[in-house]
Amino acid sequence: xxxxxxxxxxxxxxxxxxxxxxxxxxxxxxxxxxxxxxxxxxxxxxxxxxxxxxxxxxxxxxxxxxxxxxxxxxxxxxxxxxxxxxxxxxxxxxxxxxxxxxxxxxxxxxxxxxxxxxxxxxxxxxxxxxxxxxxxxxxxxxxxxxxxxxxxxxxxxxxxxxxxxxxx
Numbered sequence: 315x316x317x318x319x320x321x322x323x324x325x326x327x328x329x330x331x332x333x334x335x336x337x338x339x340x341x342x343x344x345x346x347x348x349x350x351x352x353x354x355x356x357x358x359x360x361x362x363x364x365x366x367x368x369x370x371x372x373x374x375x376x377x378x379x380x381x382x383x384x385x386x387x388x389x390x391x392x393x394x395x396x397x398x399x400x401x402x403x404x405x406x407x408x409x410x411x412x413x414x415x416x417x418x419x420x421x422x423x424x425x426x427x428x429x430x431x432x433x434x435x436x437x438x439x440x441x442x443x444x445x446x447x448x449x450x451x452x453x454x455x456x457x458x459x460x461x462x463x464x465x466x467x468x469x470x471x472x473x474x475x476x477x478x479x480x481x482x
Contacts, residue, residue: 318394318439319380322368325398325452326360329353333360334455335368339376347371348455349476358420361403362429365395369432377435390437397440398448404440411438 323336334348347367351360380391397404402418409417410426411433419426443449459476 317392319391320372320393320436321396322365322393323396323398323443323448323451324361324364324368325449325455326357326364326400327452327456328355328357328360330456331355331360332452332455332459333364334451335364336451337368337371339372339380345371345478346451346454347476347478348451348459350459356420357400358403358406359422359425361397361400362407362419362421362425365407366425366429366432369393369436372435388437390435393436393438395438395440396443396448398443398445398451401442404442408440 319340321338321340324334326333331351331353332348333351334346336344336346338344347364349363349367351363377391384391395404406417406419410419421429
């Protein structure tokens with residue numbers, strides 16, 4: 315973590331349409347966030363949404379605080395992104411960040427344009443992980459967010475679709 319200013323873990327469960335992320339800024343609290351999309355969404359779309367949402371959660375004050383402490387020659391905060399449970403997302407996103415238009419990232423264009431704005435703010439290092447501690451994030455979101463079929467009596471607009479938790 316010494317070379318990175320932000321540690322971010324993302325995961326997704328395509329079968330249930332769930333995504334989850336955890337972010338730790340080196341001078342702040344840990345924040346876990348999870349949400350759901352229709353199960354027709356691809357795993358890459360779910361992971362991209364988790365990444366985008368988490369990068370957006372870094373406030374301007376946090377960003378500027380990190381920028382003030384950057385060594386000479388480094389212009390963007392460094393983010394280590396750990397992708398848990400999907401070995402295809404990190405290489406595909408890395409290719410896209412490098413400018414490869416043939417990258418095999420299977421996500422909707424509307425998600426890609428929003429993600430590009432957030433990714434541009436940071437210097438991102440991607441890493442795959444099958445570590446059970448990282449996969450525990452998927453368990454957390456599965457237990458924290460109820461499936462839509464549990465709410466059959468409620469209109470779709472009232473079904474809870476996002477959950478967050480802050481750790482001190």
